[in-house]
Amino acid sequence: MKIDGGCHCGAITYEAEVDPDKTSICHCTDCQQLTGTAFRVTVRVSEENYRITRGTPKIYVKVGDSGARRAQAFCGECGSHLYATSVGDGPKVYGIRVGTARQRDHLVPRRQFWHRSALHWLPEFEGVTVVDEQ
Structure with missing residues (x-):
């Protein structure tokens, strides 16, 4: 499925x-804190199937417990989170933040990871398949 999107202010598109x-x-606590909300919704895509068409995101490198x-990519102007990917050599898989895609209504989650950290009021x-960790 072809998707396109970008940050809130339009400085970065893909x-x-x-x-x-x-x-x-x-539902991991890092995603909760990075988004400022209860969870993050992502669609994974290989490097060869993802292309930034305008702008250059800022990168924040997060180190997990492991x-x-x-690399957490976001717009330096409006702060919209765009994707995350591995750091270093080797093939990349991008986790595109679904809220940035114009076709977000068609990207329905199939799995939930780190469900043990899900907020109790959700x-x-x-x-949707539940996995306690990842």
């Missing part, structure tokens, strides 16, 4: 070819 079945929710480093998402 296009990608994604598999909608790769859409997921992450020691893994993840409703259950019916039909």
